Amino acid sequence: MVDVSTTWRSQFEAQACANAPEWLTSLRAKAFARFTELGFPTRRDEEWRFTPVSPITETIFTASTQTVSAEEVALAPFAEIGGTRLVFVNGKYAESLSEVRALPKGAIVTSIAQGFREHAETLEAHFGKYVQGENHAFVALNTAFAQDGALIIIPRNAIVEDPLHLLYLTVAGDTPTVSHPRTLIIAGENAQVTIAEVYSGIGEGTTFTNAVTEIVLAPNAVVDHYKVQAESESAYHVGVQQVQLDRSGNFTSHNIAIGGAIVRNEANAVLAAEGGECTLNGLYIAGTGQLIDNHTAIDHAMPHCNSHELYKGIIKGKGRGVFNGKIFVRKDAQKTDAKQTNQTLLLSKEAQINTKPQLEIFADDVKCTHGATVGQLSEESLFYLQSRGIGLEEATSLLTYAFASEVIGRVKIEALRDQIHSALFLQLPAAIRPEA
Amino acid sequence: MLEIKNLQARVDEKEILRGINLTVNAGEVHAIMGPNGSGKSTLAGVLAGRSAYDVTGGSVTFNGQDLLELAPEERAREGIFLAFQYPVEIPGVNNMYFLRAAVNAIRKHRGEPDMTAGEFTKMAREKVKLLQLDPSLLNRAVNEGFSGGEKKRNEIFQMAMLDPKLAILDETDSGLDIDALQIVSHGVNALRSPDRAVIVVTHYQRLLNYIVPDFVHVLANGRIVKSGGKELALELEEKGYGWIEKELAATA
Numbered sequence: 001m002v003d004v005s006t007t008w009r010s011q012f013e014a015q016a017c018a019n020a021p022e023w024l025t026s027l028r029a030k031a032f033a034r035f036t037e038l039g040f041p042t043r044r045d046e047e048w049r050f051t052p053v054s055p056i057t058e059t060i061f062t063a064s065t066q067t068v069s070a071e072e073v074a075l076a077p078f079a080e081i082g083g084t085r086l087v088f089v090n091g092k093y094a095e096s097l098s099e100v101r102a103l104p105k106g107a108i109v110t111s112i113a114q115g116f117r118e119h120a121e122t123l124e125a126h127f128g129k130y131v132q133g134e135n136h137a138f139v140a141l142n143t144a145f146a147q148d149g150a151l152i153i154i155p156r157n158a159i160v161e162d163p164l165h166l167l168y169l170t171v172a173g174d175t176p177t178v179s180h181p182r183t184l185i186i187a188g189e190n191a192q193v194t195i196a197e198v199y200s201g202i203g204e205g206t207t208f209t210n211a212v213t214e215i216v217l218a219p220n221a222v223v224d225h226y227k228v229q230a231e232s233e234s235a236y237h238v239g240v241q242q243v244q245l246d247r248s249g250n251f252t253s254h255n256i257a258i259g260g261a262i263v264r265n266e267a268n269a270v271l272a273a274e275g276g277e278c279t280l281n282g283l284y285i286a287g288t289g290q291l292i293d294n295h296t297a298i299d300h301a302m303p304h305c306n307s308h309e310l311y312k313g314i315i316k317g318k319g320r321g322v323f324n325g326k327i328f329v330r331k332d333a334q335k336t337d338a339k340q341t342n343q344t345l346l347l348s349k350e351a352q353i354n355t356k357p358q359l360e361i362f363a364d365d366v367k368c369t370h371g372a373t374v375g376q377l378s379e380e381s382l383f384y385l386q387s388r389g390i391g392l393e394e395a396t397s398l399l400t401y402a403f404a405s406e407v408i409g410r411v412k413i414e415a416l417r418d419q420i421h422s423a424l425f426l427q428l429p430a431a432i433r434p435e436a
Numbered sequence: 437m438l439e440i441k442n443l444q445a446r447v448d449e450k451e452i453l454r455g456i457n458l459t460v461n462a463g464e465v466h467a468i469m470g471p472n473g474s475g476k477s478t479l480a481g482v483l484a485g486r487s488a489y490d491v492t493g494g495s496v497t498f499n500g501q502d503l504l505e506l507a508p509e510e511r512a513r514e515g516i517f518l519a520f521q522y523p524v525e526i527p528g529v530n531n532m533y534f535l536r537a538a539v540n541a542i543r544k545h546r547g548e549p550d551m552t553a554g555e556f557t558k559m560a561r562e563k564v565k566l567l568q569l570d571p572s573l574l575n576r577a578v579n580e581g582f583s584g585g586e587k588k589r590n591e592i593f594q595m596a597m598l599d600p601k602l603a604i605l606d607e608t609d610s611g612l613d614i615d616a617l618q619i620v621s622h623g624v625n626a627l628r629s630p631d632r633a634v635i636v637v638t639h640y641q642r643l644l645n646y647i648v649p650d651f652v653h654v655l656a657n658g659r660i661v662k663s664g665g666k667e668l669a670l671e672l673e674e675k676g677y678g679w680i681e682k683e684l685a686a687t688a
Contacts, residue, residue: 384520387520390541
């Protein structure tokens with residue numbers, strides 16, 4: 001039997017690091033050392049209690065050099081939403097498949113590999129400065145291996161009108177493949193940008209995406225962020241998103257997860273200065289053979305910040321869901337207003353959810369609420385629809401759609417919203433589709 | 437059209453219907469009256485196929501078919517319509533979309549082609565006038581945020597759209613002010629036809645001034661204890677349900 005950790009080590013030692021700046025080489029080495037010390041989490045680890053990752057940690061993955069044609073890309077879910085699009089194939093930037101449209105002066109939308117060469121100072125100042133890799137083996141692993149991904153820098157006062165589409169394509173091969181995409185988004189003072197970070201897949205076969213995204217907002221910056229996870233049903237996905245908000249920054253995130261066999265999404269935000277506003281919304285659908293885990297953490301470090309959180313889960317068949325929502329309100333964070341809602345719809349007797357709100361409040365003049373509901377579709381609503389001639393399956397589908405629509409309705413990118421509609425309806429029995 | 441024989445039903449082990457016999461022919465309007473707890477709403481629910489009720493005996497045939505064998509949606513497609521006493525709010529489901537799905541499900545069952553969005557909208561615009569319903573309500577979620585009166589008018593609007601053979605109105609008058617009551621009654625009367633039957637379930641005689649029934653039945657303790665013409669409703673109004681109970685006690 002081949003030792004998995006030995007494989008990671010030999011891959012790390014073999015990876016091409018020519019021309020990498022010294023700070024990066026050293027950061028990678030530290031990260032790999034930390035990964036080795038930590039080892040992968042097990043279910044004895046409180047944060048991973050309900051999410052066994054052994055199928056990931058016991059598989060030998062290799063990086064893939066596979067290429068795909070534009071035609072193949074077009075067939076992948078969420079491949080087109082219009083506007084600027086950066087395409088990454090198994091984590092590697094594919095310039096020929098990408099298109100960067102007109103941007104405000106000074107805005108940078110490029111690959112992080114290019115960023116290491118051309119924007120070394122900015123990267124040195126920000127790369128790995130926000131995400132917590134010290135106690136997170138997957139984050140450490142990403143930092144050790146991340147060679148490519150997206151780099152977005154929006155300068156002060158710049159407003160990017162059209163959404164920026166980051167399309168991370170996971171292409172399955174004959175053997176299990178891994179990628180470590182890394183995204184860094186820096187929004188300058190008063191800057192405004194909308195970003196759709198999409199993980200989509202081509203082909204069946206075991207794949208592992210180990211993604212890390214860092215987003216930093218300067219004072220008054222507005223970032224509207226979407227993450228869509230729609231990889232194949234044999235995909236493993238661990239994605240950690242870390243957001244840092246400066247004074248009066250406004251960050252909104254929508255996290256839509258519909259693909260994957262084991263998916264762990266972490267959405268973390270630190271409200272690091274007064275007046276910040278943070279919204280984390282999510283929608284996930286897990287069926288038989290799928291486990292979708294959402295961990296969120298909002299850290300109110302300073303006063304007068306608001307956070308809103310709405311996560312909805314739909315679990316069918318033998319699917320499994322996990323939700324953990326942490327809200328920290330630090331001693332200084334007076335006048336915090338935080339609201340967390342988690343609702344789960346179980347469509348079968350075998351469907352399972354483990355949900356846990358976790359509020360830790362150290363300030364005394366704050367407003368914090370949380371609510372978690374787990375339930376089935378209302379019998380009375382089903383009967384009402386049936387009594388009008390609508391079949392039970394269609395009625396189920398319609399009510400499930402209605403449950404999800406509260407989150408979908410908040411997606412502001414029209415093309416994305418429409419595609420989420422369609423994807424959601426493909427997943428449901430006897431698809432019926434309301435017209436937009 | 438509808439033949440109910442010795443129908444017995446229970447909810448959670450509690451016997452509610454204890455042998456109902458009733459025949460309703462096309463073109464007729466039957467009122468079913470009775471005190472609270474007499475089983476009126478249970479009867480309406482059993483006919484529409486509400487699963488909370490256990491039918492323990494008897495039979496119901498609808499145009500020759502065994503109604504009790506059919507799922508609620510199949511009953512609706514065969515032409516049974518229940519106007520709910522408490523219409524359900526369904527957030528996230530658009531009223532028009534829902535109704536078009538319903539209309540087309542019924543048309544499909546009848547072997548008719550789907551109605552296009554255009555045809556549907558045209559029909560909805562006509563029918564909505566009949567019920568004096570604010571057209572903007574059609575583009576809202578089903579019953580969500582509707583007033584009590586709007587919900588009841590929406591029920592009759594749905595009835596007009598679905599064109600049933602047998603309409604069962606379950607206390608459609610409850611909670612309505614006189615204006616709304618007149619609008620709802622007008623809507624129902626406009627739908628009266630020789631091919632259609634209506635069962636009006638009500639606690640009060642007031643509705644029957646507007647929807648004049650051909651037959652009135654009094655339900656007490658799970659049985660029809662008295663049947664008559666429209667004058668029976670007036671008598672009940674005057675003397676109260678106590679009168680029936682006393683009369684029954686006297687003959688017992």
